[in-house]
Amino acid sequence: MDTVQGGSYRPLSIADLRKIHEASLELLIEVGINVLSDKVFKLFQKAGARVDSEKRLVKIPYGIVQRCLQSTPKEITLYGREEKYNIYCSSKSVYMGTGGVAINVIDLYTNKKRKALLKDARNIARLVDALENIHFYVIPTYPNDLQPEDVDSNRFYASVLNTSKHIMGGIFTRDGLRKVIRMAEEIAGSKEQLRKKPFISFIACVMSPLKIDGFYGDLLLEVAQEGLPIAVPAEPLTSLTSPTTLAGTLTGLHAETLAKIVIAQLVNPGTPIMYASTASSTDPWTMRYISGSVEMGLINAAAAQLAQYLNLPNYTTAGMSDSKVVDAQNGYEKALTSLMVALSGSNFIHDTAGLVEFAMTASYKQYVIDNEINGMVLRAVRGIEVNRDTIALDVFRKVGPGGNFVSEKHTSKYLRKEHFIPRISNRKPRSEWEQEGAKDIEHRAIEEAKKILAHHKPLTLSKTIRSRIRKLFPEVWG
Amino acid sequence: MIGNKFNPLSGEEIELIHSSSLKVLEEVGIKVENDSAYEVFKKNKAITSGDLVKIPRSMVLDALASTPSKVVLYGRQQQHTLELEGREVHLGTGGAALNVIDMDSKEPRKATLRDIMLLAKLVENLEYVDFYIRPVVAQDVPREELDVNKYYASMLGTTKHVMGSVYSIKSFHEVKELASIIAGSLESLKRKPFISFITCWMRSPLTLDPQATEIMMEVVREGLPVVLSSAPMAGSTAPITLGGCLVQLHAEILSGLALSQLVNPGTPVIYGYVPSAANPISMDYLGGSAEFGLLNAGAVQLAAHFDLPNYSSAGLTDSKIPDAQAGIEKALSILQVAMAGGNYIHHAAGMLESMLTVSYAQYVIDNDILGMVSRILRGIEINSNSLAFDVISKVGPGGNYISQKHTARNLRKEYFFPKVMDRDLRKEWTAKGSLDLWQKANHRVKKILSDDQPPKIPEDVDSQIRKTFNILIKGH
Numbered sequence: 001m002d003t004v005q006g007g008s009y010r011p012l013s014i015a016d017l018r019k020i021h022e023a024s025l026e027l028l029i030e031v032g033i034n035v036l037s038d039k040v041f042k043l044f045q046k047a048g049a050r051v052d053s054e055k056r057l058v059k060i061p062y063g064i065v066q067r068c069l070q071s072t073p074k075e076i077t078l079y080g081r082e083e084k085y086n087i088y089c090s091s092k093s094v095y096m097g098t099g100g101v102a103i104n105v106i107d108l109y110t111n112k113k114r115k116a117l118l119k120d121a122r123n124i125a126r127l128v129d130a131l132e133n134i135h136f137y138v139i140p141t142y143p144n145d146l147q148p149e150d151v152d153s154n155r156f157y158a159s160v161l162n163t164s165k166h167i168m169g170g171i172f173t174r175d176g177l178r179k180v181i182r183m184a185e186e187i188a189g190s191k192e193q194l195r196k197k198p199f200i201s202f203i204a205c206v207m208s209p210l211k212i213d214g215f216y217g218d219l220l221l222e223v224a225q226e227g228l229p230i231a232v233p234a235e236p237l238t239s240l241t242s243p244t245t246l247a248g249t250l251t252g253l254h255a256e257t258l259a260k261i262v263i264a265q266l267v268n269p270g271t272p273i274m275y276a277s278t279a280s281s282t283d284p285w286t287m288r289y290i291s292g293s294v295e296m297g298l299i300n301a302a303a304a305q306l307a308q309y310l311n312l313p314n315y316t317t318a319g320m321s322d323s324k325v326v327d328a329q330n331g332y333e334k335a336l337t338s339l340m341v342a343l344s345g346s347n348f349i350h351d352t353a354g355l356v357e358f359a360m361t362a363s364y365k366q367y368v369i370d371n372e373i374n375g376m377v378l379r380a381v382r383g384i385e386v387n388r389d390t391i392a393l394d395v396f397r398k399v400g401p402g403g404n405f406v407s408e409k410h411t412s413k414y415l416r417k418e419h420f421i422p423r424i425s426n427r428k429p430r431s432e433w434e435q436e437g438a439k440d441i442e443h444r445a446i447e448e449a450k451k452i453l454a455h456h457k458p459l460t461l462s463k464t465i466r467s468r469i470r471k472l473f474p475e476v477w478g
Numbered sequence: 479m480i481g482n483k484f485n486p487l488s489g490e491e492i493e494l495i496h497s498s499s500l501k502v503l504e505e506v507g508i509k510v511e512n513d514s515a516y517e518v519f520k521k522n523k524a525i526t527s528g529d530l531v532k533i534p535r536s537m538v539l540d541a542l543a544s545t546p547s548k549v550v551l552y553g554r555q556q557q558h559t560l561e562l563e564g565r566e567v568h569l570g571t572g573g574a575a576l577n578v579i580d581m582d583s584k585e586p587r588k589a590t591l592r593d594i595m596l597l598a599k600l601v602e603n604l605e606y607v608d609f610y611i612r613p614v615v616a617q618d619v620p621r622e623e624l625d626v627n628k629y630y631a632s633m634l635g636t637t638k639h640v641m642g643s644v645y646s647i648k649s650f651h652e653v654k655e656l657a658s659i660i661a662g663s664l665e666s667l668k669r670k671p672f673i674s675f676i677t678c679w680m681r682s683p684l685t686l687d688p689q690a691t692e693i694m695m696e697v698v699r700e701g702l703p704v705v706l707s708s709a710p711m712a713g714s715t716a717p718i719t720l721g722g723c724l725v726q727l728h729a730e731i732l733s734g735l736a737l738s739q740l741v742n743p744g745t746p747v748i749y750g751y752v753p754s755a756a757n758p759i760s761m762d763y764l765g766g767s768a769e770f771g772l773l774n775a776g777a778v779q780l781a782a783h784f785d786l787p788n789y790s791s792a793g794l795t796d797s798k799i800p801d802a803q804a805g806i807e808k809a810l811s812i813l814q815v816a817m818a819g820g821n822y823i824h825h826a827a828g829m830l831e832s833m834l835t836v837s838y839a840q841y842v843i844d845n846d847i848l849g850m851v852s853r854i855l856r857g858i859e860i861n862s863n864s865l866a867f868d869v870i871s872k873v874g875p876g877g878n879y880i881s882q883k884h885t886a887r888n889l890r891k892e893y894f895f896p897k898v899m900d901r902d903l904r905k906e907w908t909a910k911g912s913l914d915l916w917q918k919a920n921h922r923v924k925k926i927l928s929d930d931q932p933p934k935i936p937e938d939v940d941s942q943i944r945k946t947f948n949i950l951i952k953g954h
Contacts, residue, residue, distance in 0.1 A: 008486060009484050011857050011858050012858060023867050027867070057875070209873060209876065210870075242870075245892055247860045248864060248867075281893065290901050294850040322899075322900060323899070324912070328804050329805060332808060332847050332850070335805065336847075336854070343817075375768075376810055377810070379768040384487060384724070385720070387494075390719035396683075396722075400684075401506065403683060405716060406756075408718075415718055419718075426796060429762075433798055438798070441803040442801065
């Protein structure tokens, strides 16, 4: 897979970026962050931050931030179990993939909404494995059919059995985290092998505004100590947990993310951590969370720029919709936000496949549709190649005024390189389309998803590894 | 609104395309089967042989120097003025579709003159649609009566700028006279042109359409604004590579600028194009491809580089119905071309099935897309108010912004308020009847069209016009 480079869309100027960065640094030292995790609190204290034990408030001086930014890796490779799926997060490279965690799914066979089960993490992984414009697998669903203590290891194992793309996931228990890491080491061959080529990574959220809670704070510490890649998304919601202005929201987000990066670097300098945003806006009428707004796209495109400003690999959010059905709104909300964030050159854009209805629900058919959107978006990001051969002066000379280019060698040579070839978009004349049943994209996507699930065989694990894992982790299915 | 936020071509690449286009004009030339155009080229020392005209570099450079860098298109109300220059962005309708999907139907039927008037009325009421290109070919009107009637039906419905094509020199003069009556005189029409013309004078590759060229030259002689629109299709009537397609497009338009500026130096012409990429599987026409957006965005850059006002295309889809594919394809191309800074982006509302069909509900759906795109172009405002340091300090860690004055004060400024899209919780949405966007849009169409708005032409002017022309639609 060639790495696509973005960066042609710049919602913020360099001066804007500097203003936001400086305001965030000021926030960290003047207002501070609320730290509920004891371990994290002590870590800050030891590093020389100004702490207020009563209010659990930590004020982070500029020097500490600066030191930690220096030790943060500027490039992170997130490995797949096959080399072609490696993801190189640096500068303005663009990769797009799934996100979660949805508690419901829209079933492929009944086309109805139901609670998500473990089999969904498995089947969606297999679907994603076959879809060429979904580059990584953030485990999208919560298995409602499992005991809470069995969720982490099962979610992870179901995914790894069904896709060799990079797997990232949230974690629900600390014990679960340890099991997942242990299991991944087993699959990688050794502890060192996993650190060398991490094919799994983790997510730990920051609460907005400016708050680090006990569980996620501890989780971040633990993953950082292990030296495995982690994304630390701040999730400010405009007008609710951040100012209504986009710039104010970005200032808060930037401060929160910097605080997390500082924690990771204090505990383990050089540990791979991604600058991350799951920021969104609220509906200006009702003040409720929405996921498909245009302002959400603006904020995440700008967040990628802020990360690039500090030369940090980044994780952002795009490609969601608030529609309940697969209608035009579903299409344009996803397309607009995905295009904006991809053009800004974000490295790891999650949620760009499969989610509907405020990211509460994952939908099988939607993965196939969104794969198409991502393909078009990546084509737009690739842009227009201009050189002597693509300019084709000689072909003009040959074809001449009034001629036709269809049968030229130049045409067959460049056809597939220059033009995106969709899987399910309809491009036929109306008469043919009617003859084939006048299906809309939703129905074509359902058919395609069924076909993939019936036929696609992902690269699985060897029998030896599988039986060893079954022995070590008796709770896992499959 | 200003674009210039998406530039797929670098400055060097633009120069390379330009110099290649000059070479195409000098070495390959254009085919001219129109006597008066041929004479104009010949008289001004272009190299002619047979029906081929090779255009020297100097002629192109002269044309670039005399073509106005700004064209102002007016509406019949002050707020509808469109300044076409730089990376200024305006979005509106387009097309000469044959079919219409009516309200409450998903089946296309033949378009009529009444559709032109009703769609104009609809567009008059859509906040983010800036201008009106007559969207359909009325098939209930004889061809010789069509031009005057379509322009008039449009102006009965909307006071926004009206653009269209004409079939003959005769009907061009009729339309000009019609607009002069409305303006009060030909001079006031020319001072503030609220109508303008599109000419598809070029048949790609590099061949003039004899009749459209004749009409183009006549509009140019009159000094009314005219779009020179070339429509190369990469893979069939242009090279398969996007770079090659842009070279040809640029060469074709430069040849048109040269002709227009030789006929009437300084006349307002608009650098226009509808480039597309053929379906890589079947080589048929495609309106909704990702490459369509890229080509048009690249062409915006070419025009802007030479300070030429431009006319581009975005918002087409190959879907037959307003499904998610329609949403995806429209949003992607409109955003690309708007972020590039297209001055006059047509096809941006109402189209389905490439250019074959328009739908009433689709105009309302697309109006929301255009609203979102406009919000993106406004971007993120950075100043001490928007950075909100004081509010963040006041709310503090773990607090809430909802009841802050800062929130109420900035809400309307910072957020796009959609007209029809759904943001309800699922239970509310179900309680309201589980409507998809198409159904919600149809409600809005009916509300707008049932509103008793008077025709946009005063009664006395209307009766004068009806005395002069055979108007086939009721107004008052």
